[in-house]
Amino acid sequence: MDVTSFGIDHNTLLRGIYVSRKDTVENGVLTTFDVRMKEPNREMVLDTSVMHTIEHLMATFFRSHPLWSQKTIYVGPMGCRTGMYVIFKGDLEPADVATIMKECYDYMSSFEEEIPAAKSEMCGNFLDHNLAITKLECKKFADEVLACLKEENMVYPRQNI
Template sequence: MKKIESFSINHDLLNPGIYISKIDKDVVTYDLRMKKPNAGRYLDNAALHTIEHLLASYLRGSSLGESVVYVGPMGCRTGFYLLLRSTITQRAVIRLVQEAFSFISKYDDEIPGGSRIECGNYLNQDLPGARVEAEEYCRIISSWTEEQLNYRR
């Protein structure tokens, strides 16, 4: 079986941040790494689920929402993948991610898509935990630059 690109990154060198994971024609996959891999502290599943709902809703509802292809959690619970059309500048992507997580860190309302009818695991949500994780990530990415988007190899 061919090794996929994300498995070729040395996860022992990977720190929280925003990275370009893959460029595939007109789609760029961003690695929104919230936790250091293999360091023993991961996103709690309920907080991760809530972040997923809020992040996807915020990004798709933003002025750049038409360029959002996919937003979803990493199975290892260390962050999210964000797939965007390549027409968005890297600076705009960083700003968008910063704004999204700032929004999540302050959010105090009903979770979008959080009802039984809308979600397959609607009881597994943790808004207070999601806010804490988003606030921590905001501090990490607050001064992120385009030069930092490349993985350390």
């Protein structure tokens, strides 16, 4: 089994936007982005309620975006709770999505309305949300990382396995 992410040195991985994988499908390429909000094994992970709220807000942002809704395949949380996966149509690099990702995090950090689809008929755990902490975490990531992305926030540190 080739699991590309096992070749990344998580002990030196920083916060940022990374290409997790590219898959060639019938009509082109799909790019999976690793949107890493916490330094693995060195920072406190995100609460599950925060991951859940980010999932709802991020999916809403991309699925309702005039341009990016056409390219968005999937948005979902990482099991380790240090970030999100986002899959877009196209052969893309972190620099191609840096601006839209900053817009997405600005949208989430200033979100004031009712969390979309957080109702029992639309969600598997509708009470498990936390908008207040989500806004703080998204603002922190936008200000400290997305506003000043450097190469080390866009290229994985590799290790030999």
